[in-house]
Every structure is written in structure tokens, then in C-alpha cells.
Amino acid sequence: MNAMDVITNAMYAKWQWETFRDRLVRKELTYSTAVQDYLKLVDEMNRTQKELEKLWTTN
Structure with a gap:
């Protein structure tokens, strides 16, 4: 292997690592965005459920 092959291999390895x-x-x-959206939906569902329970208990 000559010097150019070594440099090319090193640059390719660096590119592979950066891509990884x-x-x-x-x-x-x-993943974090999905988890954040999930938690927002769960919070909204819990608030909606509490509001519905309040509505049913007052009527």
C-alpha cells in the first residue's frame, strides 16, 4: 500500500464513523420527539378525562 491508499482508507473510515x-x-x-409527543398526548388525555369526570359529577 502506498501513502495515498492509507490516506484514502483513513478518510473513508472517518466518513463511515461520521455517518454512523x-x-x-x-x-x-x-425517538425523543416521539416520546415527547406521546407524553403530551397522555397529559392531554388525562386532563380531558378529569374534565369529563367533573362534567359528569356536576350534572
Whole structure:
């Protein structure tokens, strides 16, 4: 192997690592966004359920 092959392999390995890291980050953000949306929906459902219970108990 000559020097150019070593440099090319190193740059390719660096690119692979960066691509892998970026995929992890995107997945993490997607997961956290999904969890955040889920928690918002659960909170909204709980508030709606409490409001419905209040409505039923007052009527």
C-alpha cells in the first residue's frame, strides 16, 4: 500500500464513523420527539378525562 491508499482508507473510515454517528443522533432525536409527543398526548388525555369526570359529577 502506498501513502495515498492509507490516506484514502483513513478518510473513508472517518466518513463511515461520521455517518454512523449522525444516524445515531438522528435516531435519538426522532425517538425523543416521539416520546415527547406521546407524553403530551397522555397529559392531554388525562386532563380531558378529569374534565369529563367533573362534567359528569356536576350534572
